[in-house]
Amino acid sequence: MFTAAAKCSLRRAYSTAVPKTLTIGLIPGDGIGKEVIPAGKQILQALPSQYGLNFKFLDLRAGFEEFQKSGVALPDETVEILKKSCDGALFGAVSSPTYKVKGYSSPIVALRKKMGLYANVRPVKWVEGVGIPVDMVIVRENTEDLYIKEERIYEKNGQKIAEAIKRISENASRKIGKMAFEIALNRQHVRELGGSSLHKSPSVTVIHKSNVLSVSDGLFRETVKKVYESDPARYGSIEYKEQIVDSMVYKMFREPAQFDVVVAPNLYGDILSDGAAALVGSLGVVSSANVGDDFVIGEPTHGSAPDIQGKGIANPVATIRSTAMMLEFMGYQEPAAKIFSAVDENLKENKVTTPDLGGKSSTQEVVEDIIRRF
Ligand SMILES: NC(=O)C1=CN([C@@H]2O[C@H](COP(=O)(O)OP(=O)(O)OC[C@H]3O[C@@H](n4cnc5c(N)ncnc54)[C@H](O)[C@@H]3O)[C@@H](O)[C@H]2O)C=CC1
Numbered sequence: 001m002f003t004a005a006a007k008c009s010l011r012r013a014y015s016t017a018v019p020k021t022l023t024i025g026l027i028p029g030d031g032i033g034k035e036v037i038p039a040g041k042q043i044l045q046a047l048p049s050q051y052g053l054n055f056k057f058l059d060l061r062a063g064f065e066e067f068q069k070s071g072v073a074l075p076d077e078t079v080e081i082l083k084k085s086c087d088g089a090l091f092g093a094v095s096s097p098t099y100k101v102k103g104y105s106s107p108i109v110a111l112r113k114k115m116g117l118y119a120n121v122r123p124v125k126w127v128e129g130v131g132i133p134v135d136m137v138i139v140r141e142n143t144e145d146l147y148i149k150e151e152r153i154y155e156k157n158g159q160k161i162a163e164a165i166k167r168i169s170e171n172a173s174r175k176i177g178k179m180a181f182e183i184a185l186n187r188q189h190v191r192e193l194g195g196s197s198l199h200k201s202p203s204v205t206v207i208h209k210s211n212v213l214s215v216s217d218g219l220f221r222e223t224v225k226k227v228y229e230s231d232p233a234r235y236g237s238i239e240y241k242e243q244i245v246d247s248m249v250y251k252m253f254r255e256p257a258q259f260d261v262v263v264a265p266n267l268y269g270d271i272l273s274d275g276a277a278a279l280v281g282s283l284g285v286v287s288s289a290n291v292g293d294d295f296v297i298g299e300p301t302h303g304s305a306p307d308i309q310g311k312g313i314a315n316p317v318a319t320i321r322s323t324a325m326m327l328e329f330m331g332y333q334e335p336a337a338k339i340f341s342a343v344d345e346n347l348k349e350n351k352v353t354t355p356d357l358g359g360k361s362s363t364q365e366v367v368e369d370i371i372r373r374f
């Protein structure tokens, strides 16, 4: 699905010979992260031998439980092993507290920055029978905005005042803009090859709130627009659109089928993608890939879901699709396509599904049903 973007973003994978054995780091994290990451692992192990891929897995530590045990949420060793020994990785989810815990900071937010994974690519695609017609990709900036977590609290006139910095840089906005336009072109290329889609022509919608935040969101909007205008020969076939984030929420629910590629600063992208999950039936089916120039981490869009953890009913589809996305961005299109189509068949048949989709099956039964379709 993302060949062109993959080519521009994963130079290392393309500049070396195709390895027979890929080393994949597995970071389950907390809660249902521990239940869905084994699903991704089983899917890779079950890939038909025709693809010539073998996998070696490295179990890596991160999360709130890890913090409670060792005092460190993201051990240096995890980052070092990812950088030195892994070809790609899968991340589950973490249970970050909603209150300040001294010394704790979200490990996934830190990991994205430490690994230079500047794009969070989140496809939201309808499968007939589950959800309503939508086929869009949210391309979320992944390293800055309010997620730099530069916050402070102080007192003034006996009142507490808290502040957080929203940082938007030209460099990160340019990179995410370029990624969005390349993905739009690639989706169009796939459509021309006969891929099914609701869209006839490519479009990119830039999300912002520059009617209020004219400096920060203004820089994001202007920089993405400049990327578009800088190369009419390449991007001229793409329709360029802008949407203020609040009315985007309205339009996304009223007329979701009109959106193709949506590019957003970090926080808006995070919120929009959880909202969009409601269009396709469940957060449990929405995948993502954290993508940098030379590394990719597949990660379900959902969190650690403490309300269902330990019950064996977490939907593994988001992680299985994220596993396919990891392979896709590493340049392995064919096994990725095999996984996507097995998942689509499972969803279309709508017999072996977890309770979030109205079914009665367990996580493991869904994994087995998908593998059976390889
Ligand atoms: N990337 C990450 O590691 C993320 C971590 N979180 C963390 O997750 C924790 C819980 O956050 P919530 O706001 O409850 O969001 P959540 O995404 O964990 O859950 C929201 C709702 O969706 C359901 N759900 C999520 N994934 C599902 C799946 N695979 N199958 C079936 N149902 C699923 C849950 O049961 C829950 O009802 C928090 O500590 C938060 O910090 C939240 C988002 C992302």
Ligand SMILES: O=C(O)CCCC(=O)C(=O)O
Pocket (backbone or CB within 6 Å): 094, 095, 096, 106, 107, 108, 109, 270, 301, 303
């Ligand atoms: O809870 C955490 O530690 C991370 C939450 C970040 C997030 O929601 C996302 O990036 O999808």
